[in-house]
Amino acid sequence: MELTGAEIFVRCLQEEGVEFLFGYPGGAVLHIYDALYQQDKVKHILVRHEQAATHAADGYARSTGRPGCVLVTSGPGATNAVTGIATAYMDSIPMVVFTGQVPTALIGNDAFQEVDNIGITRPCVKHNFLVKDVHDLAETIKKAFYVATTGRPGPVVVDIPKDVSAHRCEYSYPKRVSMRSYNPVVKGHSGQIKKAVDLIMTAKRPMLYTGGGVILDNASKPLTEFARLMNFPITNTLMGLGAYPATDPLFVGMLGMHGTYEANMGMHNCDVLIAIGARFDDRVTGNIEKFCPTAKIIHVDVDPASISKNVKVDVPIVGGVDNVLKQMIKMVKDSNERPDPEALKEWWKQINEWRGMDCLKFDRTSEIIKPQYVVETLYRITKGDAYVTSDVGQHQMWAAQFYKFDKPRRWINSGGLGTMGFGFPAAMGVQLAHPDETVCCITGEGSIQMCIQELSTCRQYALPVKIINLNNRYLGMVRQWQEFFYQKRYAMSYMESLPDFVKLAESYGHAGMKIEKPGDVEGALIEAMKVRDRVVFLDFITDQHENVYPMIPAGAGQNEMILI
Amino acid sequence: MRHIISILVENEAGALSRVAGLFSARGYNIESLTVAPTEDPSLSRMTIVTTGTESIIEQITKQLNKLIDVVKLMDMTEGPHIEREMLLMKVIAKNSMREELKRVTDIFRGRIIDVTDASYIIELTGPGAKLDAFIQAVDPALILEVVRSGVSGIARGDKTLRL
Ligand SMILES: Cc1ncc(C[n+]2csc(CCOP(=O)(O)OP(=O)(O)O)c2C)c(N)n1
Numbered sequence: 001m002e003l004t005g006a007e008i009f010v011r012c013l014q015e016e017g018v019e020f021l022f023g024y025p026g027g028a029v030l031h032i033y034d035a036l037y038q039q040d041k042v043k044h045i046l047v048r049h050e051q052a053a054t055h056a057a058d059g060y061a062r063s064t065g066r067p068g069c070v071l072v073t074s075g076p077g078a079t080n081a082v083t084g085i086a087t088a089y090m091d092s093i094p095m096v097v098f099t100g101q102v103p104t105a106l107i108g109n110d111a112f113q114e115v116d117n118i119g120i121t122r123p124c125v126k127h128n129f130l131v132k133d134v135h136d137l138a139e140t141i142k143k144a145f146y147v148a149t150t151g152r153p154g155p156v157v158v159d160i161p162k163d164v165s166a167h168r169c170e171y172s173y174p175k176r177v178s179m180r181s182y183n184p185v186v187k188g189h190s191g192q193i194k195k196a197v198d199l200i201m202t203a204k205r206p207m208l209y210t211g212g213g214v215i216l217d218n219a220s221k222p223l224t225e226f227a228r229l230m231n232f233p234i235t236n237t238l239m240g241l242g243a244y245p246a247t248d249p250l251f252v253g254m255l256g257m258h259g260t261y262e263a264n265m266g267m268h269n270c271d272v273l274i275a276i277g278a279r280f281d282d283r284v285t286g287n288i289e290k291f292c293p294t295a296k297i298i299h300v301d302v303d304p305a306s307i308s309k310n311v312k313v314d315v316p317i318v319g320g321v322d323n324v325l326k327q328m329i330k331m332v333k334d335s336n337e338r339p340d341p342e343a344l345k346e347w348w349k350q351i352n353e354w355r356g357m358d359c360l361k362f363d364r365t366s367e368i369i370k371p372q373y374v375v376e377t378l379y380r381i382t383k384g385d386a387y388v389t390s391d392v393g394q395h396q397m398w399a400a401q402f403y404k405f406d407k408p409r410r411w412i413n414s415g416g417l418g419t420m421g422f423g424f425p426a427a428m429g430v431q432l433a434h435p436d437e438t439v440c441c442i443t444g445e446g447s448i449q450m451c452i453q454e455l456s457t458c459r460q461y462a463l464p465v466k467i468i469n470l471n472n473r474y475l476g477m478v479r480q481w482q483e484f485f486y487q488k489r490y491a492m493s494y495m496e497s498l499p500d501f502v503k504l505a506e507s508y509g510h511a512g513m514k515i516e517k518p519g520d521v522e523g524a525l526i527e528a529m530k531v532r533d534r535v536v537f538l539d540f541i542t543d544q545h546e547n548v549y550p551m552i553p554a555g556a557g558q559n560e561m562i563l564i
Numbered sequence: 565m566r567h568i569i570s571i572l573v574e575n576e577a578g579a580l581s582r583v584a585g586l587f588s589a590r591g592y593n594i595e596s597l598t599v600a601p602t603e604d605p606s607l608s609r610m611t612i613v614t615t616g617t618e619s620i621i622e623q624i625t626k627q628l629n630k631l632i633d634v635v636k637l638m639d640m641t642e643g644p645h646i647e648r649e650m651l652l653m654k655v656i657a658k659n660s661m662r663e664e665l666k667r668v669t670d671i672f673r674g675r676i677i678d679v680t681d682a683s684y685i686i687e688l689t690g691p692g693a694k695l696d697a698f699i700q701a702v703d704p705a706l707i708l709e710v711v712r713s714g715v716s717g718i719a720r721g722d723k724t725l726r727l
Contacts, residue, residue, distance in 0.1 A: 119581070147632060181632060
């Protein structure tokens with residue numbers, strides 16, 4: 001059957017089982033919008049800014065494991081989407097972004113709303129395609145989904161010129177694609193895994209350090225099994241929170257710049273480090289020269305280029321985290337060797353001593369609302385079962401420290417790129433994917449204003465996202481750095497002329513609450529959770545001068561934390 | 565260390581910019597880069613000469629392999645290989661200088677491929693270092709123009725870079 005490119009596009013998305021397409025129309029994609037209009041399988045969500053479309057698709061992807069989908073027009077539509085594409089790229093989130101392009105005959109002519117979208121997005125996508133001929137469209141879309149979702153996932157851009165969406169051709173959707181130049185390794189090399197297990201058996205002070213890769217590969221179960229089987233302490237990166245239950249005694253908290261004392265000291269003093277689906281980011285390692293000075297390192301990652309990139313490792317294992325963990329578990333179970341139990345006992349004693357420092361303590365008697373208290377109360381009220389997105393700044397760190405995630409895919413934040421403005425649109429994607437669940441966006445008055453226009457989208461689709469605004473009237477994280485490292489010269493970190501967030505929310509038809517006393521925090525949260533048909537904007541007026549502790553200052557090692 | 569990395573890439577628009585973009589984005593050195601189609605029209609072959617520590621070279625090869633358009637990669641420097649580059653040089657060649665230039669060209673096993681009453685064009689093939697030496701050997705005052713092709717490499721013996 002002959003179909004237009006636009007019709008083919010829609011059919012392909014249906015074949016891929018795409019539920020939601022986040023987008024914004026414009027000239028170059030009008031044929032496609034017309035085809036979308038004439039069907040009801042793929043639901044289009046109209047955002048208010050293309051950046052939000054990418055973040056929403058990203059939130060959908062992170063919370064479900066399925067690829068997020070975006071459709072934007074050429075030129076400004078595409079450039080607005082770039083921040084969200086880069087955000088997804090840094091965190092390896094599967095996403096397919098369709099951008100309109102000017103007709104093929106005009107490409108390169110500085111036509112109206114033309115940008116070199118392939119060129120602009122090249123460094124921040126896993127791959128991108130320009131479709132020059134309608135005959136290639138279906139296969140390209142198939143490839144795009146395949147590349148985005150396999151191996152180390154990531155965003156893929158498909159640029160579709162307007163004439164391609166108008167031209168007709170015979171349609172059939174390929175069942176499978178294979179690409180000779182793309183064959184991600186899934187199965188870990190058993191020889192390497194054996195080496196790793198042998199090394200693990202010699203450990204006296206082992207440490208499991210796991211990241212977002214565990215979540216991306218849905219490997220929480222084998223990870224949990226492995227840690228418990230070995231009785232090893234485990235820390236998660238910011239991206240890896242929820243991969244291991246945070247309330248489990250083996251869990252020592254998040255590591256890194258604002259990680260716990262016990263996690264960072266454990267890293268610094270361990271003798272065998274087992275890194276799984278983590279990438280030795282500079283926010284984790286601190287000064288690389290001082291990183292894990294006494295450890296032999298095992299690194300499991302699906303991306304060979306991640307291995308020995310920042311830190312030279314002793315036993316590299318390329319493979320899917322799930323597959324490798326399962327092989328490891330089997331080898332351990334089949335072996336009658338175990339690490340020295342006495343040494344492990346000593347190690348745990350040491351770790352519990354570090355734990356005793358209670359590095360996340362904060363003033364509980366304050367008359368002013370402490371941001372930590374808000375997150376802690378939110379955790380309690382939602383029974384630890386909410387989906388929590390965040391923006392970037394102090395509130396993000398407090399969310400990571402004080403909300404204890406026991407399940408994967410519940411904690412959704414921009415760890416790699418650190419994109420302010422991510423949290424709220426991401427929460428929309430999460431809420432659409434999980435209409436009956438509680439979705440909270442923990443944010444700051446700086447970040448929330450970067451995509452505040454999405455209040456309108458939430459109204460249109462009746463999305464009951466809870467905005468937890470930790471309002472300190474400062475770009476808090478910037479202010480903290482200025483306090484510590486710039487002698488309190490608070491250059492441009494004070495947020496003046498803030499709107500009345502309650503009225504703002506109400507003007508969109510949502511609910512708003514302003515909370516100024518610690519005694520009102522719990523009640524407000526309980527009240528907010530009851531609202532199911534609109535956003536509740538909770539504007540918590542918090543302590544302006546609160547800082548995030550512990551902190552590893554730039555250039556310091558993991559054992560050189562600033563504690564409160 | 566200097567490495568010669570050869571890759572087979574999909575003969576697609578944009579493949580070259582992906583490779584070049586990778587080097588600039590990650591701050592890797594490129595000494596030379598050549599690209600041309602192969603006997604298989606769906607593939608191009610690129611040869612990249614780069615320098616870096618072992619760990620940087622390891623990253624370069626991994627990052628190149630990660631590019632979706634890269635089908636196969638070989639680091640020539642890991643084994644015995646042959647490196648060739650071509651140079652064309654236009655020189656002032658008048659009166660007595662003509663003999664001298666002819667002699668130097670012969671010593672380097674080059675050829676004079678174009679002659680006017682005032683100039684020669686010399687063609688020379690060899691490893692990069694030999695071309696460097698030749699340029700050194702010619703009086704700079706006589707050199708009008710130099711063009712080098714960039715390096716090509718091929719492994720010796722039965723090692724091959726093909727699908
Ligand atoms: C788009 C973007 N611009 C700038 C920054 C730099 N930045 C990091 S944290 C921060 C302050 C965030 O302030 P706010 O959202 O109020 O959160 P708080 O730190 O006060 O909790 C800034 C400006 C960023 N991460 N993202």
